[in-house]
Amino acid sequence: MNTATALASPNIALIKYWGNTDNLLRLPASPSISFNLAELHTRTTVTWESDLAADYILINGQEATGDSRDRVAHHLDHVRKIARHAGFARVESSNNFPAGTGIASSASAFAALSLAATAALKLQLTERELSILARLGSGSASRSIPGGFVAWYTGAHHQDSYAETFAPPEHWALVDLVAVVSREHKKTGSTPGHAIAVTSPLQAARVATAQERFDRCKQAILNRDFRALASVVEQDNHVMHSVMMTGTPALLYWEPETLHIMSLIRELRQDNGIDVCYTIDAGPNVHCICTAEAAGTVEAALDTLPGVLEIFRATPGGPAQLVAS
Numbered sequence: 258m259n260t261a262t263a264l265a266s267p268n269i270a271l272i273k274y275w276g277n278t279d280n281l282l283r284l285p286a287s288p289s290i291s292f293n294l295a296e297l298h299t300r301t302t303v304t305w306e307s308d309l310a311a312d313y314i315l316i317n318g319q320e321a322t323g324d325s326r327d328r329v330a331h332h333l334d335h336v337r338k339i340a341r342h343a344g345f346a347r348v349e350s351s352n353n354f355p356a357g358t359g360i361a362s363s364a365s366a367f368a369a370l371s372l373a374a375t376a377a378l379k380l381q382l383t384e385r386e387l388s389i390l391a392r393l394g395s396g397s398a399s400r401s402i403p404g405g406f407v408a409w410y411t412g413a414h415h416q417d418s419y420a421e422t423f424a425p426p427e428h429w430a431l432v433d434l435v436a437v438v439s440r441e442h443k444k445t446g447s448t449p450g451h452a453i454a455v456t457s458p459l460q461a462a463r464v465a466t467a468q469e470r471f472d473r474c475k476q477a478i479l480n481r482d483f484r485a486l487a488s489v490v491e492q493d494n495h496v497m498h499s500v501m502m503t504g505t506p507a508l509l510y511w512e513p514e515t516l517h518i519m520s521l522i523r524e525l526r527q528d529n530g531i532d533v534c535y536t537i538d539a540g541p542n543v544h545c546i547c548t549a550e551a552a553g554t555v556e557a558a559l560d561t562l563p564g565v566l567e568i569f570r571a572t573p574g575g576p577a578q579l580v581a582s
Contacts, residue, residue: 260304261376265368265577266293267360268400269433269544271490271536272474273497274409276454276464283396284418286454287467289409290474291400294433295426295574299365301350302582303373309345317351332367332394336374339390346374354569355440360542363447367394368401368577376579384576388419396451404576406478408471426573429481430549435569436559438514439541445508447539450501457504463496470496483548487526487534490546494536501539512541514564519543521558531555 268291276286312330314321321329333346348370356362371391375382382390384403392399399418400407405425412418445453454460470493477485501508515537522545525531533547533555547555552570559565 259377259379260302260582261373262300262302262580262582263369263373263376263577264298264300264580265365265372265401266295266298266571266574267354267362267365268293268397268407269536269546270397270400270538271478271486271546272467272471272493273536273538274396275451275497275500276460277396277451278411280452282415282418283392283451284413284415285396285409285411286460286464288411288471289400290407290471290478291397291409292406292426292431292433293401293404293574293576294360294435294569294571296571297352297354297360297365297569299350299352299362299369300580301348301366301369301373303370303377304347305342305344305377306347307344309347312345312348314348315350317356328394329370332370333374335390335393336371336378336380339375340378340380342378346377348374354435355437356442360435360538360540360569363395364397364401367391367398370394371398371402372577372579385419385421387577388421389416392418395447397447402577405573408475422576423475424478426575429478429573431573432547432549432552433569433571434545434547434552434556434559435571436518436543436545436562436565437567437569438512438518438543438564440566443510443540445539450508450539453504453506453508454500457500459496459503460500463500466496483532486546487532490534490536498537508539510540511537512564514562515541515543517562517564518545518559521562522555525555525558
């Protein structure tokens with residue numbers, strides 16, 4: 258019996274991933290930039306057992322069935338192929354944050370699964386190889402393998418699309434205040450959402466201009482220039498959600514409370530000079546990115562909004578890692 262436990266964090270994309278050039282391989286239509294959320298994590302233990310007749314999967318204490326189970330089992334098929342292993346695995350996974358609400362739970366889940374499943378079989382994959390493997394389970398999972406500030410490249414082929422660190426976590430003391438306005442699991446997940454992206458008349462323009470935003474964002478991070486960062490992060494967010502809203506079917510992830518938070522953040526920055534901006538993944542909850550110095554003021558302001566159920570506070574984190582079972 259071979260077992261391993263891995264810890265991986267979700268990541269927040271400052272330059273977004275939306276849409277693929279290959280849905281099967283999850284090759285992204287454009288490059289993206291993110292950082293891991295150190296205080297949030299998925300913890301996954303994988304045990305390969307000789308007496309199992311099929312993969313057995315527990316997620317947050319509940320046996321996975323249907324699409325959830327099939328997606329994990331399919332990812333384990335990739336591991337079996339790499340390792341030339343015919344057995345089945347027991348998978349136990351849990352989060353310390355709500356899943357399916359726009360906080361990149363699939364990213365941390367498949368990053369942790371990839372690392373634990375391969376380590377349990379004594380495979381010694383490089384970080385790049387792990388990033389490529391994790392991408393097959395969830396595109397954004399490729400970014401949860403490395404640590405710090407991360408770039409994910411599009412790639413023309415399977416082996417070319419991976420994520421890597423371009424600045425360590427301590428490079429810039431940013432804080433992500435995740436304002437949770439809904440704990441409901443979204444009706445349309447990211448995987449079908451990526452397939453819908455191509456139906457939007459705006460997607461081609463988004464992809465054509467993505468590299469310029471990627472370059473601006475990366476330079477802003479390297480220069481620790483918050484105003485430049487805020488400008489490009491909010492612009493990229495608006496472009497992505499415009500694609501979501503104009504696809505067929507249209508994806509409307511925002512709630513009224515989402516808009517209230519967006520307005521508050523813009524007011525704090527534009528009228529009060531606070532270093533804060535917002536970005537939103539595929540869900541209604543809002544990631545409020547700010548400097549460490551501004552975090553207290555921003556959190557206090559968010560607390561005044563009645564629609565905010567809770568606030569998660571996270572800082573740039575390290576890579577996916579093996580931990581004691």
